[in-house]
Structure formats: structure tokens, C-alpha cells
Amino acid sequence: MQYWLMKSEPDEVSIAHLAAEPDRSFPWTGVRNYQARNFMRDAMHVGDLAFFYHSSCAEPGIAGICEICSAAYPDPTQFSAVDRYYDPKSSPDKPRWWLRDVRFVARTRLLGLPEMRACSALTAMPVLARGNRLSITPVTPAEWQFIAGGLLGLNRFRG
DNA sequence: GCCAACGTTGGC
DNA sequence: GCCAACGTTGGC
Numbered sequence: 639m640q641y642w643l644m645k646s647e648p649d650e651v652s653i654a655h656l657a658a659e660p661d662r663s664f665p666w667t668g669v670r671n672y673q674a675r676n677f678m679r680d681a682m683h684v685g686d687l688a689f690f691y692h693s694s695c696a697e698p699g700i701a702g703i704c705e706i707c708s709a710a711y712p713d714p715t716q717f718s719a720v721d722r723y724y725d726p727k728s729s730p731d732k733p734r735w736w737l738r739d740v741r742f743v744a745r746t747r748l749l750g751l752p753e754m755r756a757c758s759a760l761t762a763m764p765v766l767a768r769g770n771r772l773s774i775t776p777v778t779p780a781e782w783q784f785i786a787g788g789l790l791g792l793n794r795f796r797g
Numbered sequence: 798g799c800c801a802a803c804g805t806t807g808g809c
Numbered sequence: 810g811c812c813a814a815c816g817t818t819g820g821c
Binding site (some may be wrong): 769 | 819
Binding site (some may be wrong): 671673768769770771772 | 800802803804
């Protein structure tokens with residue numbers, strides 16, 4: 639069991655989309671960064687929890703929680719020539735890009751970047767590092783508890 | 798829309 | 810295997 643932070647542009651997939659279909663599995667398509675791929679392919683487990691982070695939007699920050707709900711499998715968008723995430727160097731017998739499905743767990747209040755930056759307990763989080771672009775990053779148990787149980791006040795994550 | 802930071806590509 | 814050029818990310 640590990641914790642994660644996963645960035646999504648809410649114009650494409652937001653926590654509201656997940657909340658609208660709480661029983662649906664959403665494939666986390668479009669990751670084209672090897673480090674983020676390796677996290678999904680090799681390090682995640684079914685049942686892991688992730689902060690759902692809204693990026694490239696008016697108010698970037700944590701907007702909810704989702705759960706990893708599938709094993710790793712090849713991202714189908716890499717094989718489709720008409721898809722924006724098409725990768726001509728990939729092939730079905732040797733896929734480059736792997737993903738997981740996630741499903742809705744909870745919406746939270748928007749925990750914005752400035753508030754996160756103000757917390758000394760969170761200074762090591764990659765999402766707060768200058769110039770960080772990695773869309774999937776690990777979250778330590780202490781960070782998870784501080785945010786989920788503390789800042790967001792979710793009882794089930796109180797320590 | 799700007800632009801700094803970063804990852805990837807490809808020529809050599 | 811170096812590294813300049815390029816494309817992308819993402820906060821502001």
C-alpha cells in the first residue's frame with residue numbers, strides 16, 4: 639500500500655468527472671514520461687490511494703482522492719494513429735506506455751498550492767518543487783496523513 | 798500568453 | 810556519449 643499524487647487537467651478529467659460516475663474505472667491515459675510510467679507500471683498496487691490534483695487551471699491544487707483499481711496494462715491510446723497520444727515508436731507486442739485505472743473515492747475542498755507551500759511538513763513534496771513537471775509522484779504516509787487527516791479533515795485518515 | 802524548467806531527440 | 814535544439818509542462 640502506497641500513496642500517490644496524480645495530476646490531471648480538469649478541462650480533460652476532473653474529480654467531478656470521477657464523482658459523477660463513482661462505479662466507473664477511469665484509465666489514466668496519456669502519460670508519456672518514463673518516470674511516471676514506471677510508477678504506474680511497477681510501483682503501484684491495487685488499492686493504493688492518490689490525491690487527485692488539478693493542474694494547468696485557474697486554481698491548481700488537490701481536489702479529491704482516487705483509488706488505483708487495476709493492474710498495469712498498455713495505454714491503448716499509444717496504438718491509435720488518430721489519437722493525440724499516439725506513439726509511432728510503440729507497438730502492441732512491445733508497448734512503451736502503461737497505465738492503471740482509477741476510481742473515485744472522495745471530493746475534498748480545493749487545497750491550493752499556496753496553502754501547501756505554507757506547510758513546513760510538505761516542503762519535500764515534488765509537486766511543490768520549482769520546475770517540477772512529473773505528473774505522478776509518491777506521497778509519504780506522513781504527508782498523506784498531514785494533508786488528508788489534517789488539512790482536509792477527513793476522519794478516516796486521522797492519525 | 799509568457800517563460801523557466803525540464804525531458805527527449807538526433808547529429809556528430 | 811555529448812550536447813544543442815526542440816517541444817512540453819504548468820504556475821503565474
